[in-house]
Amino acid sequence: MSYAKNIPLLYIYNVLIKRVSMPIIVLYFLFHNLSFTQIGIFAAVTSFITLATEIPGGMFADVKGKKYSLILSAVFGLLTMLLFFIGDGFVMFLLAAIAYGFSGTFITGTRAALLFDTLKKLKRTSEFKKYNGRLLFYSHFFNALILIPIPFIYSINEKLPFLIGIFFFVGAIIMSCLMKEPRPDAKQNYLQTFKNAVKESRNPNIMVFLLLIMVTASFILVASKFIQPMLQISGLEIIYFGIIYALMRMLTGSGGFFVHRFHKLGLWFGIILLAIGIFGLSMGAGVIIIIAILLIKFAEGYNRIYLDDKINQSIKSSRTTILSISNFLRSLFYGILIFIFGMVADVTGVQPMFIYVLIAFLVFIIPLLIVMKQKRL
Incomplete structure (x- = not known):
């Protein structure tokens, strides 16, 4: 498969990994009788995990492969949606927050790096601004359209946005599996x-x-x-x-x-x-x-x-x-x-x-x- 296929696959991946539950997530927590202190704990745990594992996550992508890093990010994102979907209390939602933190670990910087290295293999790095700009535009544009009906969907059934999120992350896993890893010329270990x-x-x-x-x-x-x-x-x-x-x-x-x-x-x-x-x-x-x-x-x-x-x-x-x-x-x-x-x-x-x-x-x-x-x- 040509490296060029990575570009449209990355566009689709970037749309699918956006958390569609964002507009209603606090309402969902309140529906399950959680306090604002508990909600704050979720945000703090996610932020701490992402911050603590930020650099090791980047090293993993450089050593083991950016494609595999994107797969892991989508897998943890899928686990997040599953836990929110089946959960109904603090413990399950805390586990979801932990999974979401690790999802962030494996995606930070990886998409831009994979795109640049793909263009490097194609000898088209001068076009990085154009394709990276499109990557941002498509993900934000389609995500904006998707987010508009989510509150209405939530009003029908509070679990439905997370079910949609499950399907999105499954799609993201498929897209990342179809990518071709742009391997560096020389292999390196973590150190x-x-x-x-x-x-x-x-x-x-x-x-x-x-x-x-x-x-x-x-x-x-x-x-x-x-x-x-x-x-x-x-x-x-x-x-x-x-x-x-x-x-x-x-x-x-x-x-x-x-x-x-x-x-x-x-x-x-x-x-x-x-x-x-x-x-x-x-x-x-x-x-x-x-x-x-x-x-x-x-x-x-x-x-x-x-x-x-x-x-x-x-x-x-x-x-x-x-x-x-x-x-x-x-x-x-x-x-x-x-x-x-x-x-x-x-x-x-x-x-x-x-x-x-x-x-x-x-x-x-x-x-x-x-x-x-x-x-x-």
Whole structure:
């Protein structure tokens, strides 16, 4: 089988592994009489497992194969849906949260790495931005369409969204099994892979990209965490939140889709859009807040695909491990930021908090952009 088949298979896989139960998962927990403390435990356990196994998961993909890593991610995703489907209490849902954490372990950085290595085998790495942008666009666009009817399906039977999720993950397993592993030219063991990843991460150019990804992604996640209260401040009725969330996903995908067409605008374009969006959240009202949210989501897709291309073009070996290091740094930095800005929001209120978010973002991002310009990256 040609390596080219990996590309459409990866598109389909990326659509199928999205958790379709997301819009109703908290309602499902409450339906089973769980407390918010217990719900918080699920999120904490999932985050801890993913963070603790982030880098080992990347090493597994580099040593044993990215295809097998994607298969394992889908298997753990399937187990998650099965446990939610048959479960009716804290213990089963906790096991589901653990399985979901391991699902994240094996997918972090793996899709982009498999796509880049596939294009490398085809001698078409210059097209990575285009195909990676499409990967993001298709997954977000179709996921947005799928998520719209999920609350209605949940109202018919609370178990149905998880049954749909089971079929989706079975499909993802099939898609990943059909892929062809783009093997590296030289085999490495775990120790060699880790040493190479650490050595390459110290490369000044890669270090700049790691920090840029960490800062841009973390501040976008901070802004995203407060979207629901900001929509309430805008005066939008809650019945329209689903439409906004669908638009957000489509715009994130669109931002990634158009990177290869607007790449001459550089990273500055995405950074300016993000800064304008954060400023709009801090000062806006009504429809301005909604526009600001949509700007941030477009910038999210644009910055992600632009920086994914930059770092992948710079990596020589241990690709997935380095991308896992990138995700680890982002998760760690985001955890610190959300803790700080959560306390700020308690003191100032949600909307005034965003002016401090903007100031902090500019303090972190401007020096990195200056270094990037000096190095002509």
